[in-house]
């Protein structure tokens with residue numbers, strides 16, 4: 001592994017990265033997990049994160065950027081405090097996914113991949129999030145919300161806005 005003497009990450013994340021590169025026969029196999037952990041810590045994958053991860057994996061920055069641009073769940077700009085991801089894939093689409101997405105756009109006043117001016121919410125249209133049986137569904141950060149209606153969405157967003165997002169079921 002190329003030496004990283006001045007990490008931008010917390011000691012816990014840096015230690016996790018040190019271990020990750022030992023788990024795979026090819027170091028670059030740790031790339032996607034590292035990008036996800038970096039995003040969890042920083043909120044997005046910054047330029048500094050790209051450079052450090054490339055160094056850790058003996059890759060060019062361009063190799064990291066290529067993978068980064070491929071995966072829609074990875075972002076290079078900060079998201080809102082609550083990142084609202086509305087699924088419009090087939091099951092959700094058939095059960096009103098686009099109405100839910102349009103409702104979120106109107107309610108939050110932002111479009112796909114945009115952030116509210118106060119930084120509280122961001123919105124994304126996404127592919128299947130694995131909650132098809134309970135369509136239409138959305139994910140806010142790591143919390144799932146299912147069998148949505150516009151009224152239910154209003155309640156969920158209000159709970160997050162009030163700082164009670166974890167309590168929403």
Ligand code: FES
Nearest residue numbers: 087092128131132
């Ligand atoms: S299609 Fe929406 S969760 Fe699978």
